[in-house]
Amino acid sequence: MNSEIAAALRGAARRFATGVTVMAAEGPTGRHAMTANSFVTLSLRPALIGVALTRSGRMRAAVEQAGAFGVSVLGAGQEHYARHYAERARGGETALVELTLTGRSPRVPVVPDCIAVFACHLWSILPVGDHELVVGEVAHCVADDERSAPLLFLGGRLVPGEPALLTPS
Template identity: 50%
Template sequence: MTASMQDQHIVGLVRQAARRFATGVTIIAVRHGGSTHAMTANSFVTLSLRPALVGVSVQPQGLMRGLLEQVRRFGISVLNETQTDYARHYASLGRDNRPRQLHPLLSGDIPPIVPDCNAYFVCEFENSHTVGDHDLIVGSVVHCAVGNPAVGSLIFLDGEFQGIRR
């Protein structure tokens, strides 16, 4: 087995194993030039409580990567079990940035946030780190809030969105 074949083999195994790890689903969003730009991400992590830091993994050549560093303030919405449409819309390539037949993202003085989400974070771009084929964006949390605890969470498992309750 060549090194390239071995690399492809381990990539396939890692992808298969990682699909078995249930993750929450988030929408990362910024406002730039009067427009909302957003993406679905399940690669969100709380990095530190003191100071309050969170991380999200993005593609280095993606539009969101450049906007996060340029705009510097972004919102992270933790989706609830009824918000699969948001997750699918912002995960689609070649879509426009406004959700169709969905409520628009909340805006105003804060970065765009999905209405009625389970929780949200308003973050300032702290720094970024290249980690393999992605960039880890570190955000300093300047504000956060929790939604209705009676509403279940949206998770991603085995390549599918699913609702889950306590």
């Protein structure tokens, strides 16, 4: 893709509102987390989700080592988590807590009081252009009561969503 198309793609994509998540894994080298707005539901049967990662990032190795990861969907009041985990030089600081899941579910770190959580076993990592798509099989997921506003990413900015968006008309 030439640079003109890449710039046009970036500009057009900025017009698409996405939710904001924090992806986290805990493996032998410690706990790793990052902000991601590239979260997608891929399949209901089997239950699969995906998160696109930069190929050179530390998160891929952490997920691969752990064999499991958590995705926390942030609410409108959790912008500080999004900014914290978007910083590349955090010096190891962490604001995550662990959620222990029962049965076949993995033990994964998640953001406290977020509006939804997905605990996943690593399904596959697929090359996709200059990124990799980490695919997870959802072992357990929970969501709040749908009255909380989501945190959105639009136009290169974090913006609070409206709770009214979730109310049936």
